[in-house]
Amino acid sequence: MAEHTGAGDPPLIYLNNAATSWPKPADVLAEVTWCLKTPFFEQGRSTAGGTTDYPSATRESLAGFFNADRPDHFIFTQSATDSLNLLIHGFVKNQKTPFHAITTELEHNSVLRPLHTLEGEGRLTLSTLPFDDGRITLQEIKKAIRSDTRLVIMTHGSNVLGSLQNIRPVSEYCASNDIFLIVDGAQTVGQIPINLSEIPDCAFVFTGHKGLFGLPGIGGFYLQDPEAIAPIRQGGTGTDSRALAHPKDMPQKFEAGTPNYPGIASLLAGIRYIERQGQDAITSKCRGLTALIIRELNKDPNITLYTPAPDLPVVSFNIRGLDNDEAGYILAKAYNIITRTGLHCAPLVHDRIDGGKGCIRMSCSYLNTPEECRQAVDAVREVADSADR
Amino acid sequence: MKEFVLDEPLTEEFLTFLKSFGTVKLYPHLKRPYFSFEQEHFISIKGFVGDTNVEVRNRKEFLDLTGDYFHLLLFYHREGEHGTRKMQEIGESIRGKMKIRFPAPGN
Numbered sequence: 001m002a003e004h005t006g007a008g009d010p011p012l013i014y015l016n017n018a019a020t021s022w023p024k025p026a027d028v029l030a031e032v033t034w035c036l037k038t039p040f041f042e043q044g045r046s047t048a049g050g051t052t053d054y055p056s057a058t059r060e061s062l063a064g065f066f067n068a069d070r071p072d073h074f075i076f077t078q079s080a081t082d083s084l085n086l087l088i089h090g091f092v093k094n095q096k097t098p099f100h101a102i103t104t105e106l107e108h109n110s111v112l113r114p115l116h117t118l119e120g121e122g123r124l125t126l127s128t129l130p131f132d133d134g135r136i137t138l139q140e141i142k143k144a145i146r147s148d149t150r151l152v153i154m155t156h157g158s159n160v161l162g163s164l165q166n167i168r169p170v171s172e173y174c175a176s177n178d179i180f181l182i183v184d185g186a187q188t189v190g191q192i193p194i195n196l197s198e199i200p201d202c203a204f205v206f207t208g209h210k211g212l213f214g215l216p217g218i219g220g221f222y223l224q225d226p227e228a229i230a231p232i233r234q235g236g237t238g239t240d241s242r243a244l245a246h247p248k249d250m251p252q253k254f255e256a257g258t259p260n261y262p263g264i265a266s267l268l269a270g271i272r273y274i275e276r277q278g279q280d281a282i283t284s285k286c287r288g289l290t291a292l293i294i295r296e297l298n299k300d301p302n303i304t305l306y307t308p309a310p311d312l313p314v315v316s317f318n319i320r321g322l323d324n325d326e327a328g329y330i331l332a333k334a335y336n337i338i339t340r341t342g343l344h345c346a347p348l349v350h351d352r353i354d355g356g357k358g359c360i361r362m363s364c365s366y367l368n369t370p371e372e373c374r375q376a377v378d379a380v381r382e383v384a385d386s387a388d389r
Numbered sequence: 390m391k392e393f394v395l396d397e398p399l400t401e402e403f404l405t406f407l408k409s410f411g412t413v414k415l416y417p418h419l420k421r422p423y424f425s426f427e428q429e430h431f432i433s434i435k436g437f438v439g440d441t442n443v444e445v446r447n448r449k450e451f452l453d454l455t456g457d458y459f460h461l462l463l464f465y466h467r468e469g470e471h472g473t474r475k476m477q478e479i480g481e482s483i484r485g486k487m488k489i490r491f492p493a494p495g496n
Contacts, residue, residue, distance in 0.1 A: 322416075326425055329435050329444065334421045386418040 007038045011335035013372045018159055018187060018314050018363030019340050020209045024266070025367070028213050031269035032262050040261045044238030048278040058268040059251070065271045066204075068196040069224055071371040075254040076264060080207035081110035082184040084153075086254060087203050087221060088114045090229035091151055097123040101151040102144050104129045104136045105348040106158045106165075111184060112348065115153070122303050124151075128348065134163030134310075138170050151180050153322070156194075156204075157187040160349045162290075162310025162360065164188065167199055175201040180228050186210060186219075191286065191312050193279045196222055203229070208263060212367075213270035218263030226250055228291050228364055233257075286313040289364040289373050294379035302384035306353045315362045316353075319384045324360045327383060331360075393459070395441045399424075404438070406466040409473050410480060430487060431455050431480070450491075454483045 007242075013181045014022050039048035042055050055076065077083045088111075101116055101124045119126045127144045129136055136154060152174055159163045167183055174181040181202035188194060190211025196204055208214030223229060234246040234257030247253060252279040274282060290313045297303050297317055306316040319327045328341035342358040345352050350356050360380075364373060404413050404424055409416055411428030421437040436443035447455045461479060465472030 141438075222468075326414075326423070326435065330419060330423050333442070334419065334423070334437065383419060386420070387416055 002105075013376050014338045015336050015362040015364055015372075015376055016340045017365035017366065017368075018210065018312075018344075018361060021211065021213055021365050021367075023367060024213050024215075025270070025273045027273050028215075028266050028269040029251050032215065033266045042238065042259070043082070044260075045258070052265070053212050054264045054268060055259055057302065058264045058271075060322045061271045062155050062266050063218075064088045064178065065275065066194055066196045066222065070250070071222070072250045073224065073226065074220055074222050075251050076218065076259055078217055078260065079209075080184060081108075081206050081219075083205040083207075083219050083221040084110045084182070084184060085114050086232060087205065087223075087229055088118070088151075088153065090254075091180055091182075092118055092123050093230040093232060095150055098125055098148075099150040100125050100127065100146045100148045102127045102129060102149060103139060103153045104131060104155065105352060106134070106136065106161070106163070107153070107346065107348070108155065108159060108184065108186070109345040109347070110186075111153050111155070131158075131161075131163075131352070132156060133350075134161040136165055138166075138173055141170060142173070145177070145179075149179055151182070153182040154184070155187070156183050156185040157191070157312045158349065159187045159314065159347070160306070160316050160344050160346050160353070160359075162187075162307050162312035162314030162316075164192065164311035167202075169200050185314055187314070190274055190279075190282070192283050196224075201225055201371065202250070208267040208270065211266060213273055214266035215361035216264045218260050218267050223250075224252070226253055229254070233364060251256050266283050278383075285366055286364055289368055289370060290311065290315060292373050293362060293364070293377050296374070297380060300381050300384050302387070303380065304354075306359060313364045316356060316359045317362075318357075318359045318382075319387055321387045322383070324358050327380075327387075330383055331376075331379060335375075337376050337379055390444060392447045393445060394441050395443065395463070398441050399436055399443065401438055403463075403466050406473065407434075407462065410462075410476060428480075429482070432458050434459065444446045446487075451487055454486055458483070 038051040040046055041048040041051040042053050059071040059074045062074045077086060092231055101115060103111055115126055118124050129140050129144055147165050154165060156167055171181050183202050183204045185204055186207045189206040201224050206220055208218035209216040231253050232254045237247055237252040237256060238250055290310060293315050297305055300319040304318045307314060318324055324341040328339050330335040331339055340361045344361060350358055392492040404415060407426045409415050411426055414425045416423045423437055430451060432450055433446045434443055445459045467478050
């Protein structure tokens with residue numbers, strides 16, 4: 001008997017793009033290879049010339065991609081989770097505590113756990129709003145507002161239900177009521193056009209390894225008002241090194257230590273790839289593939305579908321008579337179809353839709369084909385029909 | 390979680406042996422006959438009858454006690470009634486150590 005240490009055979013059909021997109025476009029792999037082959041260069045950190053200053057170039061690219069007017073207000077982090085921790089804890093550090101914060105049942109643990117931790121420490125009181133038909137309305141938020149409400153944190157798109165939230169009226173309401181808004185865009189960036197100039201005075205969080213086709217380990221946020229957040233990291237910035245006080249300029253205020261150059265290079269290449277393909281073309285293709293999957297799964301009475309009409313390429317379901325974990329194993333090992341099973345780090349959503357048991361999630365990318373999606377739904381239906389005998 | 394490649398394919402006879410120690414679920418009508426085995430607090434196993442690949446999970450807090458349990462199941466299932474009795478003794482011994490580590494409330 002030998003221990004199987006590898007990940008098994010190469011996946012034939014990868015439908016776990018809402019977790020991490022795969023494969024990456026060839027241009028992304030080429031850019032990362034180039035970045036690793038050349039000496040790293042960033043103003044203040046190296047005398048290497050003639051190579052790309054990836055952090056600066058990527059900030060410019062991000063500003064164009066998101067229609068944001070301040071490239072230096074894009075902060076690089078290691079992930080959306082890292083961004084949310086910096087923003088949530090940094091906001092609390094700036095406040096007289098305890099204060100009231102509002103979040104939603106749609107959130108990922110990257111939001112719920114920092115808030116729960118701070119609530120446990122007595123630094124804030126928390127209202128967690130229920131969703132209706134996958135959405136949170138401004139009306140619900142208004143109902144929860146108290147005189148001491150200082151913070152609203154909500155997802156832009158649910159990673160389980162694929163439901164898009166109408167952020168603009170929420171951001172306008174928050175801006176006019178002195179409430180800080182943090183938007184978790186982990187599932188929406190690269191999937192739909194996002195115009196940050198239309199979302200005033202918020203912090204917008206993104207990750208690089210999902211819809212932007214970058215590597216795991218790179219994420220970030222855009223912060224319109226740097227004064228709203230206290231930095232919780234200090235260290236080397238490559239600038240103003242004589243001062244023991246950490247710089248207050250952007251982006252250095254929130255970045256300390258050597259950046260993840262290959263990750264940032266992958267982000268730059270991913271954005272350029274999306275721009276070349278066209279965001280509308282990507283959105284349209286992914287919606288078409290998602291509709292194909294849903295149409296076919298809907299035909300099977302042994303499949304419970306939780307996402308009848310998602311805005312994002314996310315299809316969540318269960319198979320009658322099979323645990324989601326077992327169904328995921330069978331699809332992976334018998335059909336080479338990679339999905340994500342369980343709670344998807346969003347336990348409160350599952351409490352509402354499947355009694356907290358979790359489900360199977362299929363999430364396609366621009367690089368999937370209709371044939372792959374057809375094969376995947378055929379496999380799911382075959383498993384569902386056989387399991388129910 | 391560990392994946393193992395066995396020297397010989399898993400058989401229904403092995404699943405019958407496993408039934409003495411926990412819950413076996415078998416889905417014989419699938420493209421490949423899938424099974425799972427769960428022995429609470431000890432081990433869970435997933436795989437396909439006739440396949441040499443299996444996925445084995447142990448509870449992290451008892452890994453030092455149950456880390457070899459799958460190997461013992463493979464070994465003793467060939468020994469008929471004696472193997473079943475032996476595994477029950479091993480199970481009792483491990484369970485006793487688990488109770489010392491995490492006594493039931495009120496004990």
